[in-house]
Structures are given as C-alpha cells and as structure tokens.
Amino acid sequence: MKRRPFTTSKTFLPAAYAALLAAVSLFSSCRPLIPVETKDFIMGTVVSQKVYGPDAKAAAVSAVQRMRQLEAQLSFFNPSSEISRLNASAGITPVRLSSETLFLLRKSSFYAKESGGAFDILVGPLVRKWKVTQGGTVPSKEEIAALLPLADWKGLRVSENGDSAMLEKKGQMADLGGIAKGFAADEVLRIYRAHAITSAVIDIGGNVSVLGKNPDGNPWRVGIQNPLAERGITAGYVEIEDRSMSTSGAYERFFKSGGKQYHHIIDPSTGYPSDSDLTSTTIIAASSTDTDALSTAAFVLGCEKGMRLVGQIKEASAVFITKDRTIHATKDLHHTLTVTDGFPIIWH
Numbered sequence: 001m002k003r004r005p006f007t008t009s010k011t012f013l014p015a016a017y018a019a020l021l022a023a024v025s026l027f028s029s030c031r032p033l034i035p036v037e038t039k040d041f042i043m044g045t046v047v048s049q050k051v052y053g054p055d056a057k058a059a060a061v062s063a064v065q066r067m068r069q070l071e072a073q074l075s076f077f078n079p080s081s082e083i084s085r086l087n088a089s090a091g092i093t094p095v096r097l098s099s100e101t102l103f104l105l106r107k108s109s110f111y112a113k114e115s116g117g118a119f120d121i122l123v124g125p126l127v128r129k130w131k132v133t134q135g136g137t138v139p140s141k142e143e144i145a146a147l148l149p150l151a152d153w154k155g156l157r158v159s160e161n162g163d164s165a166m167l168e169k170k171g172q173m174a175d176l177g178g179i180a181k182g183f184a185a186d187e188v189l190r191i192y193r194a195h196a197i198t199s200a201v202i203d204i205g206g207n208v209s210v211l212g213k214n215p216d217g218n219p220w221r222v223g224i225q226n227p228l229a230e231r232g233i234t235a236g237y238v239e240i241e242d243r244s245m246s247t248s249g250a251y252e253r254f255f256k257s258g259g260k261q262y263h264h265i266i267d268p269s270t271g272y273p274s275d276s277d278l279t280s281t282t283i284i285a286a287s288s289t290d291t292d293a294l295s296t297a298a299f300v301l302g303c304e305k306g307m308r309l310v311g312q313i314k315e316a317s318a319v320f321i322t323k324d325r326t327i328h329a330t331k332d333l334h335h336t337l338t339v340t341d342g343f344p345i346i347w348h
C-alpha cells in the first residue's frame with residue numbers, strides 16, 4: 001500500500017498536538033547549540049576546531065584527516081614528503097609533484113616577487129641551520145654567508161602547465177612553514193562547506209579561519225595577541241565572518257642565547273632573524289593561504305613596506321604592532337577592529 005506523505009497544516013492540527021509542537025520548537029530554539037570541539041597537534045602546532053551543525057562531527061574528523069595528509073605531503077621535516085623529495089633533487093632533476101604542492105610553490109613565488117624577496121621559501125637551509133623550533137643554535141657569520149646565496153626564490157622553477165618543479169642549485173631547500181598552515185585552513189573550510197556546515201572556526205597555530213557567523217548571529221570575535229604581554233593577553237580583537245586571519249610574531253617561536261632572543265622568521269637578505277620595526281603582523285583576507293604568506297612577508301618588510309604590500313593585494317587588511325607599542329591598521333578595519341589594551345592606533 002502506498003503511504004500518504006506526512007503533511008500538516010496548522011489549521012487542521014488538533015489543539016493539543018499544536019500546543020505540544022509549539023512547546024518542542026520553543027524548547028529547541030532556546031537550547032544553546034553545542035559545537036563539536038577538537039584539539040590536535042599537527043604541523044608542529046596546536047590545531048583547534050569548533051564546528052556547529054548536524055554533520056559537525058564527521059566534518060571535524062575529515063578535517064583532521066586532511067590536515068594530517070597535508071602534513072605528510074608538505075612537511076620540511078618529514079624525509080618522505082613531496083617537499084623533501086624536491087629538496088633532495090635540488091640541482092639534479094625536476095620532481096613530479098601533486099597539484100596542491102605545485103599550487104603552493106606557485107603561490108610562494110608570487111608572494112616572493114610581490115614582496116621583493118622578503119617572503120622566500122628557499123630560506124630552508126638557513127631555517128635548518130638556526131634550528132629555532134628544535135632548541136636553536138646561533139650559526140657563525142661564515143656559516144650564514146655560505147648559506148645566504150641559496151636563499152633565492154628565483155631558483156625555484158615550477159613548470160607552468162606541467163606537473164613538476166625543480167630547485168636550481170644543489171643545497172637549496174624549500175620550507176613551506178610560512179604558507180602551508182594557511183593552505184590547510186583553506187582546505188578545512190572547503191571540507192566544512194562540503195558537510196553543509198555554516199558556522200565554524202579552525203585555528204592552526206595562529207592561522208584562524210571562520211565560516212559564517214557565530215551561531216548567536218554575531219560575527220566571530222578573534223583576539224590579536226599582545227606581543228609584549230603573556231600568551232593569552234590580547235591587544236584587541238576583530239569581528240569577522242567568512243574570513244581568514246593569520247598572525248606572524250617574534251614571540252611565536254624563539255630561543256635565547258647569550259642574553260639575546262632569536263626568532264624563527266628569517267630575513268632572506270641577511271640570513272638572520274628579521275629585525276624590522278614590527279613585533280607582530282596580522283593579515284585578514286578571504287584566503288588563509290594568502291594571509292599566511294602575507295603576514296610572514298610583512299613581518300620581514302617592516303611597517304611601511306608591509307603596508308604597501310598589503311595595499312597591492314585585493315581585499316587584504318592588516319593590523320601591525322610595532323616594537324615601540326603602536327598599532328598600525330588599514331582604514332577598512334575601522335568598524336571591525338577594537339583595541340583593548342591602550343595601544344595608540346595609526347590608520348593607513
């Protein structure tokens with residue numbers, strides 16, 4: 001027997017049933033939405049997710065799988081990654097790579113060119129020598145001078161339509177540490193959307209991407225660390241929806257030696273940790289791949305040149321904090337940025 005589809009019309013509902021239905025819907029609209037929250041350690045950093053919606057659990061699980069897969073593929077530290085194969089073949093032969101790795105290499109070259117070489121993934125040999133994320137050692141001047149010529153982004157040759165790339169000189173090494181976490185965050189948002197999620201946050205060690213609005217209907221509020229204070233103390237916050245935000249800071253990863261502090265962002269023109277007038281750079285834009293690369297590039301360039309670079313990139317906004325404790329922000333953030341810690345602010 002064919003079943004009649006279950007249809008209701010308010011006018012035909014018996015009064016008691018209608019009252020019950022009203023009570024149930026009132027109850028469910030008052031009940032706070034419970035997100036799926038996860039914390040993992042991926043790509044050398046803490047990754048946290050907050051995902052709302054009926055398929056949130058499956059989305060969060062797929063996101064973690066995808067991030068682990070990208071880590072295996074893109075890690076500078078994993079000898080069997082695509083990046084390590086590229087590095088091992090430097091000066092010898094082109095290497096076939098996946099479309100994602102090639103995409104990131106092309107993006108890296110784009111930002112290297114736009115930033116006049118301040119963003120340069122071929123800082124790899126210097127990163128390895130400084131070992132900032134493994135305790136750190138200060139190399140000798142001679143060691144820096146010997147490695148400096150290798151940090152030249154023009155040595156990365158990516159076939160325009162093909163499927164391979166090559167590093168020109170023996171000893172050159174690509175390190176995607178300044179861009180790959182951003183790409184991973186973009187991939188996670190793609191996964192959320194595929195699961196019909198409309199409200200979520202992913203934070204991959206300072207690369208924060210938000211999907212839609214907070215379930216309370218407001219934009220997401222994302223804090224900006226005060227680089228001159230303890231971790232967790234913010235200098236302000238931005239209110240964003242469907243946006244990505246990346247921060248690079250001298251305080252993120254560093255070691256101390258001989259009373260001096262050495263951080264992990266290398267100025268490719270000197271071979272030493274970058275020593276611009278900035279202590280942190282935050283970029284907000286549609287794609288986390290872009291915000292990640294831009295925040296690293298601007299950090300090296302310093303306030304004035306960094307602002308100029310941000311101005312060249314469509315719909316990118318910036319919040320820089322200088323060593324002399326001033327916030328510099330792009331004017332488009334006037335209604336988005338709130339400063340909480342008494343920092344003077346200069347609009348650009």
Ligand code: FAD
Pocket residue numbers: 042043044045070071074075076077118119120121123127133134175176177178179180181205206207247248249252253264265266267268292295296300
């Ligand atoms: P960002 O400013 O975004 O990037 C700084 C990082 O980019 C530096 O640490 C360096 O790696 C690179 N870099 C330095 N100077 C420049 C420059 N001028 N231009 C371009 N890039 C530059 N860390 C570990 O300790 N162990 C791991 O096993 C490990 N695995 C990782 C795997 C992947 C796929 C990725 C993406 C990162 C991994 N990391 C690991 C972390 C990585 O080494 C960096 O320290 C991290 O990505 C820095 O991110 P950030 O947002 O703090 O700084």
Ligand code: MG
Pocket residue numbers: 177178179246248291292293294295296
């Ligand atoms: Mg970065």
